[in-house]
Amino acid sequence: MARDPAKLAELERWMRSYRPEELFDDLGELIPELAALAPRPGRRMGASRHANHGRVRPLAVPAYEPYAVSVPRPGTVRFESTRALGELLRDTYRDNPRDFRLMCPDETNSNRLGAVFEREDRCFQGPTLASDDHVSADGRVMEVLSEHLCQGWLEGYVLTGRHGMFATYEAFALVVASMATQHAKWLEASAALGWRGPVPSLNYLLTSTCWRNDHNGFSHQGPGFMDTLISKKGSVVRVYLPPDANCLLSVSDHCLGSTGYMNLIIIDKQPQLQWLDLEAARRHCAQGASVWDWAGNGGNDPDVVLACAGDTATLETLAAAAWLRSNAPELRVRVVNVVDLMKLFSPREHPHGMTDEAFAELFTLDRDVCFSFHGYAGAVHQLLHARPNAARFHVRGYKEEGTTTTPFDMVVLNETSRYHIAADAIRRARRPPRDATTLLRACDAMLDRHRAHIARHFEDLPEIERWVWPDAPRPLDDLPHPARDDVRTTERPR
Amino acid sequence: MARDPAKLAELERWMRSYRPEELFDDLGELIPELAALAPRPGRRMGASRHANHGRVRPLAVPAYEPYAVSVPRPGTVRFESTRALGELLRDTYRDNPRDFRLMCPDETNSNRLGAVFEREDRCFQGPTLASDDHVSADGRVMEVLSEHLCQGWLEGYVLTGRHGMFATYEAFALVVASMATQHAKWLEASAALGWRGPVPSLNYLLTSTCWRNDHNGFSHQGPGFMDTLISKKGSVVRVYLPPDANCLLSVSDHCLGSTGYMNLIIIDKQPQLQWLDLEAARRHCAQGASVWDWAGNGGNDPDVVLACAGDTATLETLAAAAWLRSNAPELRVRVVNVVDLMKLFSPREHPHGMTDEAFAELFTLDRDVCFSFHGYAGAVHQLLHARPNAARFHVRGYKEEGTTTTPFDMVVLNETSRYHIAADAIRRARRPPRDATTLLRACDAMLDRHRAHIARHFEDLPEIERWVWPDAPRPLDDLPHPARDDVRTTERPR
Numbered sequence: 001m002a003r004d005p006a007k008l009a010e011l012e013r014w015m016r017s018y019r020p021e022e023l024f025d026d027l028g029e030l031i032p033e034l035a036a037l038a039p040r041p042g043r044r045m046g047a048s049r050h051a052n053h054g055r056v057r058p059l060a061v062p063a064y065e066p067y068a069v070s071v072p073r074p075g076t077v078r079f080e081s082t083r084a085l086g087e088l089l090r091d092t093y094r095d096n097p098r099d100f101r102l103m104c105p106d107e108t109n110s111n112r113l114g115a116v117f118e119r120e121d122r123c124f125q126g127p128t129l130a131s132d133d134h135v136s137a138d139g140r141v142m143e144v145l146s147e148h149l150c151q152g153w154l155e156g157y158v159l160t161g162r163h164g165m166f167a168t169y170e171a172f173a174l175v176v177a178s179m180a181t182q183h184a185k186w187l188e189a190s191a192a193l194g195w196r197g198p199v200p201s202l203n204y205l206l207t208s209t210c211w212r213n214d215h216n217g218f219s220h221q222g223p224g225f226m227d228t229l230i231s232k233k234g235s236v237v238r239v240y241l242p243p244d245a246n247c248l249l250s251v252s253d254h255c256l257g258s259t260g261y262m263n264l265i266i267i268d269k270q271p272q273l274q275w276l277d278l279e280a281a282r283r284h285c286a287q288g289a290s291v292w293d294w295a296g297n298g299g300n301d302p303d304v305v306l307a308c309a310g311d312t313a314t315l316e317t318l319a320a321a322a323w324l325r326s327n328a329p330e331l332r333v334r335v336v337n338v339v340d341l342m343k344l345f346s347p348r349e350h351p352h353g354m355t356d357e358a359f360a361e362l363f364t365l366d367r368d369v370c371f372s373f374h375g376y377a378g379a380v381h382q383l384l385h386a387r388p389n390a391a392r393f394h395v396r397g398y399k400e401e402g403t404t405t406t407p408f409d410m411v412v413l414n415e416t417s418r419y420h421i422a423a424d425a426i427r428r429a430r431r432p433p434r435d436a437t438t439l440l441r442a443c444d445a446m447l448d449r450h451r452a453h454i455a456r457h458f459e460d461l462p463e464i465e466r467w468v469w470p471d472a473p474r475p476l477d478d479l480p481h482p483a484r485d486d487v488r489t490t491e492r493p494r
Numbered sequence: 495m496a497r498d499p500a501k502l503a504e505l506e507r508w509m510r511s512y513r514p515e516e517l518f519d520d521l522g523e524l525i526p527e528l529a530a531l532a533p534r535p536g537r538r539m540g541a542s543r544h545a546n547h548g549r550v551r552p553l554a555v556p557a558y559e560p561y562a563v564s565v566p567r568p569g570t571v572r573f574e575s576t577r578a579l580g581e582l583l584r585d586t587y588r589d590n591p592r593d594f595r596l597m598c599p600d601e602t603n604s605n606r607l608g609a610v611f612e613r614e615d616r617c618f619q620g621p622t623l624a625s626d627d628h629v630s631a632d633g634r635v636m637e638v639l640s641e642h643l644c645q646g647w648l649e650g651y652v653l654t655g656r657h658g659m660f661a662t663y664e665a666f667a668l669v670v671a672s673m674a675t676q677h678a679k680w681l682e683a684s685a686a687l688g689w690r691g692p693v694p695s696l697n698y699l700l701t702s703t704c705w706r707n708d709h710n711g712f713s714h715q716g717p718g719f720m721d722t723l724i725s726k727k728g729s730v731v732r733v734y735l736p737p738d739a740n741c742l743l744s745v746s747d748h749c750l751g752s753t754g755y756m757n758l759i760i761i762d763k764q765p766q767l768q769w770l771d772l773e774a775a776r777r778h779c780a781q782g783a784s785v786w787d788w789a790g791n792g793g794n795d796p797d798v799v800l801a802c803a804g805d806t807a808t809l810e811t812l813a814a815a816a817w818l819r820s821n822a823p824e825l826r827v828r829v830v831n832v833v834d835l836m837k838l839f840s841p842r843e844h845p846h847g848m849t850d851e852a853f854a855e856l857f858t859l860d861r862d863v864c865f866s867f868h869g870y871a872g873a874v875h876q877l878l879h880a881r882p883n884a885a886r887f888h889v890r891g892y893k894e895e896g897t898t899t900t901p902f903d904m905v906v907l908n909e910t911s912r913y914h915i916a917a918d919a920i921r922r923a924r925r926p927p928r929d930a931t932t933l934l935r936a937c938d939a940m941l942d943r944h945r946a947h948i949a950r951h952f953e954d955l956p957e958i959e960r961w962v963w964p965d966a967p968r969p970l971d972d973l974p975h976p977a978r979d980d981v982r983t984t985e986r987p988r
Contacts, residue, residue: 002952174672174722181668181716188894189712218683222675227721228668231870233894376725381879382872385887391880400682400727 046195056161056198057099061257062091068278069245074294075318075469078271081245081311082207085252086115089165092256093120093140101157101164103142103150111167111207112269116141147175155183158200163256170206170266171222180225184232184262191235191260198259205252207269209374210398211312211411214270217404223375223397229264230341230379234350239264239341241374243314244274246281247339254285266374268311270407273468275314288340288352289362295321295469298334303429305367306421309338310374313397316411317372320421322470327442328433333425336362336369344383359387366392368428370421373397394424408460412450419443540689550655550692551593555751556585562772563739568788569812569963572765575739575805576701579746580609583659586750587614587634595651595658597636597644605661605701606763610635641669649677652694657750664700664760665716674719678726678756685729685754692753699746701763703868704892705806705905708764711898717869717891723758724835724873728844733758733835735868737808738768740775741833748779760868762805764901767962769808769831782834782846783856789815789963792828797923799861800915803832804868807891810905811866813912816964818919821936822927827919830856830863838877853881860886862922864915867891888918902954906944913937 002008025031041047067087069079092100093116102108102116109117121139128135142153147168154166173180183202190196210221229237238261242248248267255263275292276284284290295318296302308317314337321335338344345353354362363369366389373380377395384390401413411417423443426436433439453461519525535541561581563573586594587610602608602616615633622629636647641662648660667674677696684690704715723731732755736742742761749757769786770778778784789812790796802811808831815829832838836846848856857863860883867874871889878884895907905911917937920930927933947955 171675172672174675177671177718177722178666178668178716181665181718182713185712185716185894218679219676222672222679224671224675224722224725227725228671228718231718231721231872231894378725378876378879381876385872385875385878385889386885390884393879395879400679400725 050160056200056259059092059100059163059200059256060095061253062088062095064088064249064253065278067249068281069274071244071246071274071277071280073469074275075273077274079245079274080112080269080271081242081248081267081274082112082205082269083115084245085205085248086113088249088252089113090115090119096163099162101140101142101154101162103154103164103166105145105147105150105168105172106143107167107169107208108141108143110269111205113167147172148179151176151179151183154202155179158202161200163200165203165205165256167205167207169208169220170210170225171208171220173204173206173225174222174228177225177228180228180262181232184229184236187236187260187262188233201255201258201261201263203252203255203263204265206264206266209266209268209310209312210402211374212268212270212407213402213404213410215404218402221398221400221402221410223266226264226266226341226375227379229262230383232262234342234345234353236260237262237264237342238352240266240339241310241313241341242267242285242339243308243311243337244272244276244281246274246276246278247285249278250282250285251339266310272311273315273318275318284337285339288343289336289338289354291362292318292335292337295335296333297325297329298332301332302334302364302367303332303431304425305334305336305363305369306425307336307338307363307369307371308373309341309371309380312407312411313372313374313416316416316418317370317421318469319418319467320370320425323418323422324425326470327422328426328435328439331425331429331431331433334364334367341379341383344380346386356388363393365389367430368392368394370424370428371395372416372421394428396420396424406454406458406460408450408464409454412447417447419446544654550694550753553586553594553657553694553750554589555747556582556589558582558743558747559772561743563768565738565740565768565771567963568769569767571768573739573768574606574763574765575736575742575761575768576606576699576763577609578739579699579742580607582743582746583607584609584613590657593656595634595636595648595656597648597658597660599639599641599644599662599666600637601661601663601702602635602637604763605699607661641666642673645670645673645677648696649673652696655694657694659697659699659750661699661701663702663714664704664719665702665714667698667700667719668716668722671719671722674722674756675726678723678730681730681754681756682727695749695752695755695757697746697749698756698758700758700760703760703762703804703806704896705868706762706764706901707896707898707904709898712896715892715894715896715904717760720758720760720835720869721873723756724877726756728836728839728847730754731756731758731836732846734760734833735804735807735835736761736779736833737802737805737831738766738770738775740768740770740772741779743772744776744779745833760804766805767809767812769812778831779833782837783830783832783848785856786812786829786831789829790827791819791823792826795826796828796858796861797826797925798919799828799830799857799863800919801830801832801857801863801865801887802867803835803865803874806901806905807866807868807910810910810912811864811915812963813961814864814915814919817912817916820964821916822920822929822933825919825923825925825927828858828861835873835877838874840880850882857887859883861924862886862888864918864922865889866910866915888922890914890918900948900952900954902944902958903948906941911941913940 067084069084071077117134120141121134121136122141122143123139124135125137150166154164157164210223213220226239240251242251251265306317306321308314321333324331324333340352342350342352343354347353347355369392371393373395375397377397380395384393396416399414423440426439450461561578563578565571611628614635615628615630616635616637617633618629619631644660648658651658704717707714720733734745736745745759800811800815802808815827818825818827834846836844837848839847841847863886865887867889869891871891874889878887890910893908917934920933
């Protein structure tokens with residue numbers, strides 16, 4: 001069109017129909033009488049709280065120490081981790097009576113967040129019945145069995161400068177994959193606009209994960225929402241996999257108070273072993289990933305690294321470490337836990353990304369790493385590309401195997417169980433243990449026993465169900481994995 | 495419960511209320527009078543066409559030669575590739591008047607598939623108006639601006655044993671990520687059921703890709719649906735990135751006639767350079783990935799490999815190859831095109847996966863590979879994990895940069911342009927060309943020229959917009975990249 005004189009003349013006729021000579025002066029400036037018609041600053045549409053937060057009131061996140069779970073020794077106390085978060089959210093309502101909402105597809109209680117009802121009602125504008133449980137017209141717990149509505153409500157709510165969290169079953173978060181993508185794009189694009197202030201983060205809590213579905217089955221097993229988020233810009237997305245309640249508190253405290261992000265927190269709601277006391281959890285979450293020194297015996301020179309990200313992955317990895325220390329005590333094992341998945345990115349890709357030096361500190365430069373992951377292995381594979389010797393990372397994760405079965409059978413079906421991990425470690429260790437063949441056979445035998453047991457009893461073997469970390473060789477600390485040769489024999493789990 | 499005698503007694507009372515002694519004989523078999531009540535085989539619910547296809551009538555896919563685009567020389571003819579598919583679909587309607595439907599969110603014409611209206615109407619059950627265009631109550635082109643409906647309709651339709659395709663804008667396929675995941679799970683689970691026969695594949699065509707959005711912008715740029723699919727089992731998912739019309743025909747022919755898969759085909763609808771004649775396209779698609787020998791000069795011993803998957807990625811890679819052969823003729827370049835993305839998987843992960851030997855044949859064992867990709871780089875990174883020297887693959891893809899801009903500016907913003915690829919090749923070649931610094935400066939200068947030009951003219955530089963493959967050094971063939979030293983000087987593009 002730009003090259004067609006007839007079309008250009010037509011365009012000019014159209015533009016001149018607005019009589020620009022009456023609207024602009026000789027220099028092309030809008031005439032003052034018209035400029036004065038615009039609302040004064042602060043009254044303009046773009047300055048409305050509902051269009052542009054403008055004045056975000058920071059969320060008053062309660063100090064989370066009171067909700068901490070007491071963990072005298074790692075891996076011995078069982079607790080429904082999201083209950084602790086429920087209490088934090090209850091008091092977040094208390095301290096922010098007008099600026100905070102929880103969105104949830106009718107699962108607040110099932111997700112163990114029910115403590116919020118001690119302080120706040122579900123919202124329903126219609127008439128309530130006597131049998132209704134904590135329902136009122138001005139309630140701020142937004143329950144509706146539509147992930148689309150929950151997502152849309154929270155998007156709109158944070159854009160006004162207020163705060164919230166969207167808690168949902170892990171598999172069904174994928175329902176809003178497209179909406180989440182568009183919100184990420186909104187954040188990516190608005191970051192470049194100087195006149196836009198920060199927007200509170202959009203926080204997701206994914207519970208009822210693929211690994212624990214109780215009476216639900218294969219349809220409810222889908223960790224794929226994470227994959228959608230990690231493809232977005234590092235400036236806007238964060239994924240956290242807290243292994244226990246205290247880590248969940250630390251991560252949630254950080255996320256609830258943040259602006260400008262989409263924070264994805266994934267943790268199951270079932271009773272689970274607790275690993276870190278509050279101080280250790282705080283330090284671990286601040287680092288994002290660290291060596292769990294008390295769990296390993298590899299010191300500065302491990303034969304193999306067992307890494308894990310996600311609560312079930314952590315349980316199986318720790319159980320594998322204990323089994324190895326008991327059955328192959330000469331094998332030097334290091335255990336690494338990753339709570340902030342973004343640490344695995346290159347620093348060029350994500351601001352949380354570890355330098356290659358920090359990466360080597362955790363994972364060594366050349367030892368094989370048996371990495372047990374909450375989601376699809378591909379998510380970790382893509383983060384590791386171009387790390388030194390990336391091929392030494394052997395990632396196990398959810399691989400679309402599942403049904404309505406026992407918790408341990410889920411990890412067996414997906415080959416992420418403690419026995420799969422232990423066997424992997426034996427095969428991949430720099431110096432294989434003396435009786436490797438016998439040990440591998442023992443792993444297989446345990447898997448056979450498991451299969452026979454659940455076929456007969458419909459529940460897991462007692463030694464699996466009641467497994468705890470066998471002994472705490474030393475108190476929790478965050479010392480950088482010192483050489484432990486001198487104490488190794490006394491530290492072996494029994 | 496299994497251990498509580500009172501609960502067990504309660505369960506027994508309940509079960510006995512059905513009077514099993516009247517229903518079963520002494521051996522626990524159902525008594526014949528009751529067994530006879532069940533409908534005879536063929537009349538049972540599970541045998542209904544609507545519950546279990548049972549008797550899939552194979553789709554009569556027309557021979558696709560008549561729709562082929564004539565490509566006398568690679569990279570010189572421009573054509574809207576999906577138009578050729580539209581003609582194939584038109585005649586698919588002709589040959590399958592009762593067993594085929596196209597689902598599309600009101601974009602059939604916009605996606606250049608309008609030829610189907612020469613044979614078939616849009617479906618609308620209500621009264622039609624004189625102004626309606628090809629609308630009737632028994633029309634079998636299903637247009638509705640809801641990706642959810644299109645996906646649901648097609649899922650149900652293929653489960654009855656009939657056939658179809660769902661054509662939609664690439665970015666909005668993510669709307670059905672969760673539904674697609676559930677369909678994948680259905681296929682994964684039903685594969686283990688012997689009594690279920692094959693179900694026609696669910697075929698997706700994604701057009702209006704992230705690279706060409708014309709008047710649409712950032713919101714319409716999202717290649718993430720692919721990431722959702724590739725995490726599912728290799729037994730059910732396939733992703734194809736045909737670079738031109740003849741490859742699209744070959745791939746579509748294969749997908750339309752297949753059963754048991756979710757086939758994702760991604761290609762833009764805009765006029766684009768055509769690379770392969772029908773025979774070459776057929777051979778290339780059968781291999782899934784191959785060396786485009788006519789495009790390179792690297793023979794058996796390239797200094798660097800340029801690989802590409804996706805139409806825009808192919809265009810920019812070929813333009814980079816031509817630029818390098820013209821400006822750095824001593825640099826030995828190999829060009830590899832990947833049309834079947836699943837070929838990159840390990841054969842343990844996907845039945846299409848290449849062996850390491852075949853992989854090395856294409857990509858060498860140790861040369862750096864500048865890989866230009868249609869989607870997010872992470873999708874390729876995860877497929878490459880554990881391939882020999884995976885870190886030598888430098889993948890460029892969509893990285894959430896975009897706006898309403900020119901086609902070439904999209905690849906510049908995402909650093910996937912021919913000049914980015916050429917500069918990468920120069921930096922990463924085993925033997926850098928003599929005047930590397932000058933060449934790198936030339937690439938930067940071209941990018942600067944581009945930016946200045948579009949800021950002034952709102953359209954791409956003529957040399958970009960009208961670029962064609964400069965000369966066909968030799969006719970298309972599929973010889974396995976022979977040594978070319980003897981002819982290199984005469985083959986250099988001008």
